[in-house]
Amino acid sequence: MADSRVLIVGAGPTGLVLALWLTKQGVPVQIVDKTAGPGTTSRALAVHARTLELYEQLDLADAVVTKGYTVPGLRLWLGGREAARVPFDEIASDLTPYGFLHVFPQDEHERLLIERLEALGVRVERSTELIGYAEEGDHVSARLRGPEGAERIVNAAFIAGCDGAHSKVREIMGTGYPGGAYPQIFYVADVAGEGPAFNGDLNIELDESDFLAIFPLADNGRIRLIGAIRPGEGKDLDHLTFVDLSDRATKLLKLKVDKVNWLSTYHISHRVTDHFRRDRALLLGDAAHIHTPVGGQGMNTGIGDAINLAWKLQAVLAGRAPDALLDTFEAERRAFALRLVQTTDRFFNVAAAEGRLAEIVRTRLAPIILPQAAKFEPARNYLFRTISQITLNYRGKGLDHGHVGSVHGGDRLPWVRTRDGDNTKALKRIGWQVHVYGAAEERLRRWCEARRIPIEVYPWSDAMGHAGLRENALYLIRPDTYVALAEPSQAVSAVEQFFAKVQIKP
Template sequence: MKQNKEVLIVGAGPTGLVLALELAYRGVAFRIIDKNDGPGESSRAMLVVPKVLESYKKFGLDQTVSEKGIRPEHINYYVKNMKKSAIPLGRLGRGQSAYPYVVTFPQDEHEKVLLEQLKKMGHSVEWKTAFDSLEKIDDMNKVVLKKQDETVTGLFDYVIGCDGASSSVRKSVGITFSGETYEEIFYVLDAVIDGKITHEESGSFVFVEKYFALFFPLRNRQTTRGIGMFPPDLVRSEAFSFEALKPRLENEFSITIQKKNWFSDYKIHRRTADQFNQETVFLAGDAAHIHSPAGGQGMNLGIGDAVNLGWKLAAVILDDVDEALLRTYESERKRLAESVVSRTDNAFKVMASQSKVSQLIRTRVVPLAAFAAGQSEWLQSQVFKVLSQLYISYDESPLNNQGTSKLKSGTRLPYADGEQFEFKREAGWQLHYFNEAPDFSLFKKEIPVELIRRRWTDKTSKAGFEKDYLYLVRPDGYIGWTGKPGSTKELFDYIAVWIT
């Protein structure tokens, strides 16, 4: 392994911190900076999905986050203060993941967990250090940083902008952030709330004709996070204060807000960067894509960016893999981000519209659909697949081969028989097989691929595996190559291009 390249991560939110952990785990040197004094003390993001918990396994953070957060047992649907239906969340994803649940865990507490882990791995964030400008000098990036009253410069091979929707990194290289800002005004509230729509172990969607809100237990069993849309009449009168909103919520939702801990209003955007990288400058998280909070996908999507980019950077820097591998970051993550932005945009426009049809959907159709999902295990599994981000695949990735297995390249390694995460613990390339492994001694140099012999069971068959196939699994848990044991040349050709 070699390390003669400098990496700069700009932004120490969840995306930047997870990217730092990914690089630290693999032994890549880096610096991570943030313009703020320290980690945030308030935030809107709160949902942690199973796909993220799977990625946290190698750091030992999967159980930490699960235990520190709250696992909502149900999501309840109310029209005003009348409960119409509920979907069970506690074991919604049985058989799909080792983490068949979602976790509510405030972003500020989440960041503290990530920072503590980063410290254990021998790294820290350079706080009060702002990215100012970037200039290309040959193959390097000359970056100007501002540390309080001091200006310093540095040369970096790679710069990764994880610095949010107003990304200075993105602006410095002239990448357009295409999209729009919604007219609606939203609020986020942390408070002690009494009322039958609030539950210690469950979340609640509350709908009225012209707006909606979401409430989840938070921090401890007596505190609730509320996220919702300001009533249109308050928007027209520009009454965006908590004092203006409080009586409306208490009256229409039949609640009592006893104590406000934090309140903020904000606008929602739907935007995607036209490029996710420009040469050796990359964008991740909100710097690359931002959308409505529908489904709690935003922070989790950014963490997925970090996982995807992290192992690829490590392979190029430490193992001298061709930089074509880094170009697959944009082709995989940009297409996914565009899909999520489009889907959440469509959902948001229906839920926020003031049309009679949308009002009917909010107060009649959605509760009925939720009731149907609550009665059907199949519908619940489909809801979980989307909510959990386990549906994500890279069907058109340049990393895929054209194998004939039912499990296609680019799909997530299926969860079967409880074995998947033990196999992925080391987070390197792995070749999974059931009967016969290829003879790696025929390859001309050492191959950094772990051979994993799987047990053949009814569960592995049901998950889609085929007994006479080989499955080469990427460090992020997606299948890169499939083939039969006799496909040794094709396998070695793939390894020569993407791994060694």
């Protein structure tokens, strides 16, 4: 191979996470971005539980939690009156160590990722734009334009497009980006002030014709306000001010705004590219999929793309897996992106649609149904699992086999408490591993030792059964902490057959 590096185009959270995970695994990377510096506005806010779980692999989770803000609850408002409150700590204490909504603004998030990447010896090449690329047998030849306008050619084994909704990599790939835009126009504002909605919770106003949401930020007295622009108000978006847009919000939620840090208006689209991979080019994050901001899924999904791809690229570049392994990246992540667009589309249409039926749902049904649903444990679990992405699975996509109890190959490994803490410590390791909850047979131990595959054995407890695990079963765990194989008998032949089938040498 002419060059074993991966060229990453785009240094938002998706590109930075891909660079971090690859570098940690010993894969050389080059990461470029056409902007002069990292973002300076908060943009994406939510960091969900599944992202924090995956961040433990690079000791990022604690830093994100420490630097961000843990939101304690959700408050529903109706016509300027608080109608209900749902505390998050009652929802997911037994599902994940991160059973909460966490706010960490994207600009701060990017700075943390950049610091970690630079500590590993990798710097983002700024003011550097991809002009084009061509595949040349065993490598990609890319033309870059630097900050002074000079162009140069760089070779890489693969090129990863993390360059947003207007991706140059996707354009050159020639893959479609089907979908469309919603008719509504929204505004988002980062403001400082005071009032009853500056309460540290996520606040949602269900008005007859509007959708208003307030996200708390880490420092007291700052919030993110999101609202819809009524028909007729958005004729001249370039000249609209916060005062023009926020009259209803400030009155309904009794906001006293002292300072507007920034304001932006935007359309919302829903699109998923036809292909996440074409030969040596791959698409991640907004370059591959965009959807409504309902549930704060966008940035988290891009990060999930990066971690899913990183271990597969490493295995292929190290000669431990065939090129076909990269096809599972598209199979797994595109299927999830399509489901996510469908799910967020339904929620968005309820939250922001116009018309009498939508008004009835928002103002009469939701304030009654949501608080009652929050008291019902299965409903709470379903809601949290969906939004937090811990319910995401890769069943039937080629890297999964078997099931034991309620755990299938392709599932996220359930989080459980153990005598010494929980089962997340072992998952910090980026690599294949075997888990047994109960007692491991000596034959299995010897097999793992001979192949240098770590084995983790946890004394059985009732909590493990409640989480869906089965006593003494064998769980083969992928490098991204998903279950590859669930085998009831601890038969090493089942593990060997799995690796032979997928042609991976662990």
